[in-house]
Amino acid sequence: MKIEAVDLFYLSMPVVTTEADGSQDALLVRVRAGGLTGWGECEAAPLPSIAAFVCPMSHGVCRPVRESVLGEVLDGPADIARMAARVAYDSMDLLQAAHTWSGVEMALWDVLGKARGEPVWRMLGYPASHPKNPYASMLFGESPAETLRQGMAARDAGYGAAKFGWGPIGRGTAAVDADHFAAAREGIGPEALLMVDVGQIWGEDVAAAAARLPALEAAGVTWLEEPFHASALAEYGALARRSPKVRLAGGEGAHDFAMARHLIDFGAVGFIQIDTGRIGGIGPAKRVADYAVGMGVTFVNHTFTSHLALSASLQPFAGLEGHRICEYPFQPKQLAVDIAAPLPRDGNGAVRAPDAPGLGVEVRAEALRLYLVETEIRVAGQVLYRTPEL
Amino acid sequence: MKIEAVDLFYLSMPVVTTEADGSQDALLVRVRAGGLTGWGECEAAPLPSIAAFVCPMSHGVCRPVRESVLGEVLDGPADIARMAARVAYDSMDLLQAAHTWSGVEMALWDVLGKARGEPVWRMLGYPASHPKNPYASMLFGESPAETLRQGMAARDAGYGAAKFGWGPIGRGTAAVDADHFAAAREGIGPEALLMVDVGQIWGEDVAAAAARLPALEAAGVTWLEEPFHASALAEYGALARRSPKVRLAGGEGAHDFAMARHLIDFGAVGFIQIDTGRIGGIGPAKRVADYAVGMGVTFVNHTFTSHLALSASLQPFAGLEGHRICEYPFQPKQLAVDIAAPLPRDGNGAVRAPDAPGLGVEVRAEALRLYLVETEIRVAGQVLYRTPEL
Numbered sequence: 001m002k003i004e005a006v007d008l009f010y011l012s013m014p015v016v017t018t019e020a021d022g023s024q025d026a027l028l029v030r031v032r033a034g035g036l037t038g039w040g041e042c043e044a045a046p047l048p049s050i051a052a053f054v055c056p057m058s059h060g061v062c063r064p065v066r067e068s069v070l071g072e073v074l075d076g077p078a079d080i081a082r083m084a085a086r087v088a089y090d091s092m093d094l095l096q097a098a099h100t101w102s103g104v105e106m107a108l109w110d111v112l113g114k115a116r117g118e119p120v121w122r123m124l125g126y127p128a129s130h131p132k133n134p135y136a137s138m139l140f141g142e143s144p145a146e147t148l149r150q151g152m153a154a155r156d157a158g159y160g161a162a163k164f165g166w167g168p169i170g171r172g173t174a175a176v177d178a179d180h181f182a183a184a185r186e187g188i189g190p191e192a193l194l195m196v197d198v199g200q201i202w203g204e205d206v207a208a209a210a211a212r213l214p215a216l217e218a219a220g221v222t223w224l225e226e227p228f229h230a231s232a233l234a235e236y237g238a239l240a241r242r243s244p245k246v247r248l249a250g251g252e253g254a255h256d257f258a259m260a261r262h263l264i265d266f267g268a269v270g271f272i273q274i275d276t277g278r279i280g281g282i283g284p285a286k287r288v289a290d291y292a293v294g295m296g297v298t299f300v301n302h303t304f305t306s307h308l309a310l311s312a313s314l315q316p317f318a319g320l321e322g323h324r325i326c327e328y329p330f331q332p333k334q335l336a337v338d339i340a341a342p343l344p345r346d347g348n349g350a351v352r353a354p355d356a357p358g359l360g361v362e363v364r365a366e367a368l369r370l371y372l373v374e375t376e377i378r379v380a381g382q383v384l385y386r387t388p389e390l
Numbered sequence: 391m392k393i394e395a396v397d398l399f400y401l402s403m404p405v406v407t408t409e410a411d412g413s414q415d416a417l418l419v420r421v422r423a424g425g426l427t428g429w430g431e432c433e434a435a436p437l438p439s440i441a442a443f444v445c446p447m448s449h450g451v452c453r454p455v456r457e458s459v460l461g462e463v464l465d466g467p468a469d470i471a472r473m474a475a476r477v478a479y480d481s482m483d484l485l486q487a488a489h490t491w492s493g494v495e496m497a498l499w500d501v502l503g504k505a506r507g508e509p510v511w512r513m514l515g516y517p518a519s520h521p522k523n524p525y526a527s528m529l530f531g532e533s534p535a536e537t538l539r540q541g542m543a544a545r546d547a548g549y550g551a552a553k554f555g556w557g558p559i560g561r562g563t564a565a566v567d568a569d570h571f572a573a574a575r576e577g578i579g580p581e582a583l584l585m586v587d588v589g590q591i592w593g594e595d596v597a598a599a600a601a602r603l604p605a606l607e608a609a610g611v612t613w614l615e616e617p618f619h620a621s622a623l624a625e626y627g628a629l630a631r632r633s634p635k636v637r638l639a640g641g642e643g644a645h646d647f648a649m650a651r652h653l654i655d656f657g658a659v660g661f662i663q664i665d666t667g668r669i670g671g672i673g674p675a676k677r678v679a680d681y682a683v684g685m686g687v688t689f690v691n692h693t694f695t696s697h698l699a700l701s702a703s704l705q706p707f708a709g710l711e712g713h714r715i716c717e718y719p720f721q722p723k724q725l726a727v728d729i730a731a732p733l734p735r736d737g738n739g740a741v742r743a744p745d746a747p748g749l750g751v752e753v754r755a756e757a758l759r760l761y762l763v764e765t766e767i768r769v770a771g772q773v774l775y776r777t778p779e780l
Contacts, residue, residue, distance in 0.1 A: 010769075018450040022483070025448045045452050047445035047769065048438050048486045055437035056763075058415050060408040061589070062435050085593075088619070092590060093412070095645060096438045096486035199451070200482060203475075229478070231648035234655065255485060258621035265624070266656060373446075378766040379400075379437060 001034030001115060003072050006104060007388040008053060010046035011371040013335050020139065020166045020199060022304045023329065023336035028368070029103035030388075031111050033074050038111025039363045041309045041339070042103035043277030043302075044096075047375065049103075052096035054377060054384040062093035065100045069108075077123055077283075080108050084283055088256070098255035098280050105281025106312045106359070113358030119315075121353050124286050126319025131350035133161060134328030135193060137304060140167030144176075144183040151187015154330065158349055161193035161325065165225070170201030170208070178215030185219040193325070195249070197225035204228055206238045216246045223249040223271050230254070236267030247271060251288075252302040254279050260288040264295050273327070275302035276312045285316035289323075299323045305332060306339035310351075311359040314343075318353035326351060338367045365390050391424030391505060393462050396494055397778040398443060400436035401761040403723050410529065410556045410589060412694045413719065413726035418758070419493035420778075421501050423464050428501025429753045431699045431729070432493030433667030434486075437765065439493075442486035444767060444774040452483035455490045459498075467513055467673075470498050474673055478646070488645035488670050495671025496702045496749070503748030509705075511743045514676050516709025521740035523551060524718030525583060527694060530557030534566075534573040541577015544720065548739055551583035551715065555615070560591030560598070568605030575609040583715070585639070587615035594618055596628045606636045613639040613661050620644070626657030637661060641678075642692040644669050650678040654685050663717070665692035666702045675706035679713075689713045695722060696729035700741075701749040704733075708743035716741060728757045755780050 012025040027046040031038040042049050057063045068086040073079055084105060091097035109120045121129050136154040141147040147164065154162040164184045169177050185194055196216060202208045209227040216224055224246050228235045230253030240248050247270025254260040255278055263269050272292050276285045292299045299320060301313035310329065317323050328351065329336060340361045343351050354360025369390055377385040402415040417436040421428040432439050447453045458476040463469055474495060481487035499510045511519050526544040531537040537554065544552040554574045559567050575584055586606060592598045599617040606614055614636050618625045620643030630638050637660025644650040645668055653659050662682050666675045679689045689710060691703035700719065707713050718741065719726060730751045733741050744750025759780050767775040 012446070016447050016449065018447070018453075020450040022449050022452070025446075043483075045442070045445055045448050045484045045486075047767070047774075048441040048484060051438040051441035052435070052486070055435055056402070056415075057406050057408070058435050059406065059412050060410040062412070063408075089590070092620075092643070093433075094435045094438060095489050096435075096442070099485050200479070229646075229648060230482075231646055231652070233648065233652060253482070256619075256621055258619065258623065262621070262623060262652065262656075266652070373770050374768075375770075376766075376768045377437070378764075380763050380765075384437075 001074055003031060003033045003069055003074055005032040006066065006069055008050050009387065009390055010050065010373040010375050011335055011368055012373045013333050021333065023332040026305060026335060026339065027103060028339065029107045031104065031107035033111050034115055036111050036114045038107040038114065038358060039308055040103040040106030040110065040312065041277055041306060042099050043275050043305060043309065044099035048096045049100040050375065050385055051377065052094055052100040056379060058093070061090055063090045065091055065097050065104065069104055074108060074112055080105060081283055084280060099278055102277045102279065102281045105283060106276060109282050110358035117357050119353065119355055119360055120282060120358060121315045121318035124315060129318040129353040129355060130321045131346060131352045132314060132326030133324050134326050134349065134351050135159065135161035135163050135195060136330035137163050137165070137327050138330050140164045140169055140180055142168060144179040147180045148183040148187045151184045155188045155192065159192070162188045163195035163197055165197035166199045169198050174211045174215065177212055181215045181219040181221065193222050194220060195223050195225060196221050198227055200226050200229050202227050204232045204235050206235050209239050210242050213243050213246060221246050223247050225249040233262055233266040236263065236269060240268035249273055249300070256280060257284040257287050261291055264292065264297050269297065271298045271300050273300045273302040274316065276316065277309055282312060282315050289317045289320060293320065298325065300325050301327050303327045304329055306336040307342050308340040308359065308361045308363060310343060311353060311361045314353040335371050338364060340364065391464055393421060393423045393459055393464055395422040396456060396459055398440050399777065399780055400440065400763040400765050401725055401758055402763045403725050411723065413722040416695060416725060416729060417493060418729065419497045421494065421497035423501050424505055426501050426504045428497040428504065428748060429698055430493040430496030430500065430702065431667055431696060432489050433665050433695060433699065434489035438486050439490040440765065440775055441767065442484055442490040446769060448483070451480055453480045455481055455487050455494065459494055464498060464502055470495060471673055474670060489668055492667045492669065492671045495673060496666060499672050500748035507747050509743065509745055509750055510672060510748060511705045511708035514705060519708040519743040519745060520711045521736060521742045522704060522716035523714050524716050524739065524741050525549065525551035525553050525585060526720035527553050527555070527717050528720050530554045530559055530570055532558060534569040537570050538573040538577045541574050545578050545582065549582065552578045553585035553587055555587035556589045559588050564601045564605065567602055571605045571609040571611065583612050584610060585613050585615060586611050588617055590616050590619050592617050594622050594625050596625050599629050600632050603633050603636060611636050613637050615639040615663070623652055623656040626653065626659060630658035639663055639690070646670060647674040647677050651681055654682065654687050659687065661688045661690050663690045663692040664706065666706065667699055672702060672705050679707045679710060683710065688715065690715050691717050693717045694719055696726040697732050698730040698749065698751045698753060700733060701743060701751045704743040725761050728754060730754065
C-alpha cells in the first residue's frame with residue numbers, strides 16, 4: 001500500500017506548568033495508507049517537531065522528514081526500516097528529525113499491523129506478549145512528608161513498585177535527599193520495588209551523585225536513574241563502578257540506537273530505558289532490546305504520557321519474559337488519559353502489549369478536538385502547515 | 391548589560407538543491423544588549439531552529455531557548471556559561487535547542503567582546519591568535535576527471551591543502567573511489583595536504599570503509615572524515631585500529647561537548663572537527679579544544695558557510711599554535727559570501743581569528759534583505775514569530 005497522508009496534531013492542556021511532567025502536551029501522528037489509519041505519538045516539543053516535518057530543504061542531508069515518508073510504499077517491516085534509514089541520512093543535519101520520525105514510525109507499524117491483522121510484537125518476531133509489572137511513576141513531593149503520602153497513595157492503588165522522580169532531589173543537601181528516599185520507602189512499604197529518577201540533576205558531578213549512594217542503598221533502591229547528562233558516559237561509568245548494589249538506569253534521551261548502546265557499553269547501566277517516542281520509534285527500540293539481552297542488561301520502557309505511547313513502548317520488549325519492570329503513567333494529565341483507551345491490567349495488576357492488530361489501542365480522536373492547538377506555519381508566502389481536521 | 395532582543399533571520403538562496411552544500415541557506419542571529427549589536431549563525435535547519443526558540447513550553451525541561459536568554463544579564467563569559475547551562479537543563483527534551491542556541495551563543499560573545507573592546511579569543515584566555523592554513527573545502531566531481539579539475543583549480547587558487555567530500559564516494563566500487571582519490575592527489579599536486587570526507591556514507595559498515603584504506607594511503611591522505619554515522623563510536627574505534635597511517639576525523643555533528651569527547655575517547659579520532667554553529671557555540675568548542683590538547687588530538691574547525699561562522703569557529707583554537715589546519719569555505723554560495731566581509735589572508739595565504747572586538751566580522755545586514763525568507767508562526771491565535779526587520 002501507499003502512504004497517502006501523514007497528519008500531525010499539536011494537543012495541549014489549557015495550562016502548561018514548569019512541572020517535569022511530559023503529559024501536559026502531545027504531538028499525535030495520524031498515518032493513512034490503504035484505506036487504514038495508524039496512530040503514533042512523539043515524546044517531543046510539538047512545534048519544532050512539526051517544523052522538522054514540513055520545513056524547506058536546507059541541502060541534501062538537511063531535508064524535512066516528510067520527504068522520506070509521503071508517497072512511499074508500505075508493505076512490510078523492511079519498508080519501515082528503509083524509510084528510517086532515509087530519514088537518518090537525508091535529515092542527518094536536522095537535529096529534531098529523530099523526535100518527529102519517532103511518532104511517524106509508530107504510526108507506520110500501527111497501520112501495517114492493521115493491514116496484516118497482526119500485533120506489532122509479532123511482526124518484530126516475538127511469539128508471545130508477556131505480562132509486565134507496572135511501577136507507578138510519580139514525582140517526589142516538595143517535602144519528605146509529601147513524598148511519604150505519594151508513596152502511600154501508590155501502595156493503596158495496588159502498586160508493588162514505584163518510581164519517584166525529580167522534585168527537590170539534588171537541589172539541597174544529601175541529608176534532605178536521604179529523608180526523601182526513606183519516606184518513599186516507608187510510603188510504598190518494605191516489599192515493593194523502589195526506583196529513583198533524578199533527572200540529570202548532577203550534570204557531570206560524580207561526587208555529588210556518589211554522596212547519595214549510602215542513603216539509596218539503605219532505602220533498598222533498585223536503580224538510580226539519570227544521575228547525569230544523557231551523554232555523560234564517562235561519569236555514568238565512574239559512578240557505576242562505585243555502586244555495585246544500586247544499579248544505574250538511563251537512556252530515555254537516546255535519539256538513536258547508538259546512544260543507547262553507548263550507555264550500555266561505556267556507561268555500564270544495568271537498566272536501559274527507551275522511549276519509542278524519541279529513539280526513532282519501535283524499530284531502533286527493538287534493536288536496543290536485542291542488544292540489552294546480549295549484554296545482560298534489562299530493557300525498560302520509558303513512558304510518561306498516553307496508553308498509545310505505552311503500547312508502542314511495550315512492543316520492543318513484549319516477548320522478553322524476564323524483563324518484567326514497566327513504566328506506567330501513574331498520574332498523567334487528562335489529555336494523556338483522553339488520547340487512548342487504557343490497556344487492560346490482569347488480576348495481578350500486570351499489563352501487556354495487546355494481542356490485537358497494530359498497536360491495539362483505540363485513539364479517541366473526537367475527544368481530542370478540545371485539546372487541539374491551532375497552528376499555522378507560513379514560509380515565503382506558502383502555508384507549510386495548518387492544523388489538519390481531526 | 392541586559393539582553394534586550396534576540397532576532398532570528400531565515401535567509402536562503404533562491405533555489406536550494408540536494409547538493410550537500412550547507413551554504414544554500416542560513417539562520418542568522420542578532421543580539422542587542424547595552425546599545426550594541428552582536429551576530430551569530432546557526433549551522434542548522436532554519437525553520438525548526440526558529441521554532442525551538444519561540445515554541446510554547448511543553449514542561450519544565452522542554453522550554454523554548456528564548457526563556458534562557460531574553461532579559462538576562464550579560465557582563466562576562468560566566469554569564470554566557472550560565473545561560474548555556476540553563477538551556478542544557480531547561481531545554482533538555484527539546485532536541486533542536488542545541489542548534490538554535492549555538493548561533494545565539496556566538497552572538498553573545500560578539501556583543502560582549504564589543505562591549506569590552508576585546509576579541510573573543512582573548513576572553514577565552516588565549517594571549518595570541520595564531521595563523522591557520524586554510525584548506526579548500528570542495529565536493530568530489532561526478533567523475534574522476536572532474537575531481538582532477540577541482541583539484542587543479544584549488545592548486546591554481548594557491549591552496550596548499552584541499553579536502554574533497556561526498557559526491558560519488560561509497561556509492562560505487564572501491565576501485566572507482568580509488569580513481570577519485572588518485573585524481574584528487576594529481577590535481578592538487580604531490581606536496582599539498584589532501585583530506586577526504588565521505589559524509590557518513592558507510593553508516594556502520596567497517597569493512598566497506600576498510601576496503602578504501604589502501605587507496606587512501608596510496609594517495610597520501612591525511613585524514614578520512616566521517617566514515618560512519620556521527621554516533622557509531624565502536625565502528626570509528628575499529629577502523630582507527632586498522633588505519634595507523636590515515637587518521638580518522640569527525641565531530642561536526644557533535645551537539646554537545648560530550649559527543650566530541652566520546653569520538654576522542656572511544657572513536658580514537660586523530661582530528662576532532664567542531665562546528666561552533668552546532669555544538670552549542672564557542673564555549674563548548676573551547677572545552678573540546680582543551681580536551682583535544684590533553685589527548686594529543688588535533689582540533690580543526692568545521693565551517694562550510696560564511697566568514698562570520700569562520701571567525702566563530704576559529705576562536706576556540708585561535709591560541710593553539712600547533713593546530714594549524716583550518717577548514718575554509720572554498721566555493722560558498724553567494725548568500726554566504728554576502729553575509730560578512732571576508733577575513734583577510736596574509737602573504738602565505740594564512741587566516742586567523744581577527745584581532746578586533748568580538749568576532750571582528752562586519753555583517754552586511756542591508757545586503758542580506760534580498761535573501762530573507764519571510765516566515766510566520768502562529769499558535770493558538772498568537773503570532774509567535776514573524777521575520778523581524780533586518
